[in-house]
Amino acid sequence: xxxxxxxxxxxxxxxxxxxxxxxxxxxxxxxxxxxxxxxxxxxxxxxxxxxxxxxxxxxxxxxxxxxxxxxxxxxxxxxxxxxxxxxxxxxxxxxxxxxxxxxxxxxxxxxxxxxxxxxxxxxxxxxxxxxxxxxxxxxxxxxxxxxxxxxxxxxxxxxxxxxxxxxxxxxxxxxxxxxxx
Amino acid sequence: xxxxxxxxxxxxxxxxxxxxxxxxxxxxxxxxxxxxxxxxxxxxxxxxxxxxxxxxxxxxxxxxxxxxxxxxxxxxxxxxxx
Numbered sequence: 285x286x287x288x289x290x291x292x293x294x295x296x297x298x299x300x301x302x303x304x305x306x307x308x309x310x311x312x313x314x315x316x317x318x319x320x321x322x323x324x325x326x327x328x329x330x331x332x333x334x335x336x337x338x339x340x341x342x343x344x345x346x347x348x349x350x351x352x353x354x355x356x357x358x359x360x361x362x363x364x365x366x367x368x369x370x371x372x373x374x375x376x377x378x379x380x381x382x383x384x385x386x387x388x389x390x391x392x393x394x395x396x397x398x399x400x401x402x403x404x405x406x407x408x409x410x411x412x413x414x415x416x417x418x419x420x421x422x423x424x425x426x427x428x429x430x431x432x433x434x435x436x437x438x439x440x441x442x443x444x445x446x447x448x449x450x451x452x453x454x455x456x457x458x459x460x461x462x463x464x465x
Numbered sequence: 466x467x468x469x470x471x472x473x474x475x476x477x478x479x480x481x482x483x484x485x486x487x488x489x490x491x492x493x494x495x496x497x498x499x500x501x502x503x504x505x506x507x508x509x510x511x512x513x514x515x516x517x518x519x520x521x522x523x524x525x526x527x528x529x530x531x532x533x534x535x536x537x538x539x540x541x542x543x544x545x546x547x
Contacts, residue, residue, distance in 0.1 A: 459506075460506050460507070463499060463504060463505050463506040463507070464505070464506060464507040464508070464509060465492065465496045465497070465499060465500045465505045465507075465508050465509065465512050
């Protein structure tokens with residue numbers, strides 16, 4: 285089976301990414317729905333919309349819910365950006381024309397998105413730790429988390445930086461070849 | 466670019482159209498237009514050979530060096546260093 289062009293591995297991955305794209309939108313809708321539903325419940329607890337209930341949002345476990353929602357938002361938002369760019373990338377690979385300038389740009393956006401997601405993960409963990417230290421864990425709950433430095437994520441980012449430059453150089457060479465008569 | 470292709474002048478002198486030349490040298494009209502309008506980045510020896518053969522000229526008749534302000538600066542810097 286060929287790697288590039290129509291009916292290739294690239295075109296199979298392009299189709300698979302469409303499902304990932306739809307899945308991420310479903311996840312985003314679920315997170316937003318859950319947030320909206322919890323807000324609705326908090327406001328209508330007393331049978332009417334009550335803005336004062338905002339302070340009680342999340343109940344006793346708000347110090348867990350808030351960082352979790354922030355983390356989920358960043359992960360889903362970043363995931364949407366990455367999958368969208370990957371779809372564009374594999375669309376180009378499916379036509380058998382990988383060395384385009386926009387592909388280098390797609391890879392650049394992907395590594396920037398991964399970098400932001402990784403930094404946001406640390407920020408969320410820091411916020412979570414601060415909330416735990418200040419307010420303590422919710423009653424009756426045992427919180428166990430591991431604030432690890434995932435070196436594989438950093439390796440991925442560095443690999444993508446190099447790949448983006450390779451594609452940029454490839455696009456430049458292709459343009460040069462096209463203009464060689 | 467500092468190198469200019471004087472294909473239009475040669476075609477005029479030879480009373481030959483671009484279409485006729487592209488048929489003779491076996492290069493597409495689009496590629497020959499790129500060459501004529503100075504958008505080309507490089508020229509193959511095989512293309513140069515075919516053009517010189519059909520236009521009955523030397524490579525120097527086809528190509529002209531016109532230094533840009535940047536090239537002049539480099540030339541001046543080299544002369545100053547010498």
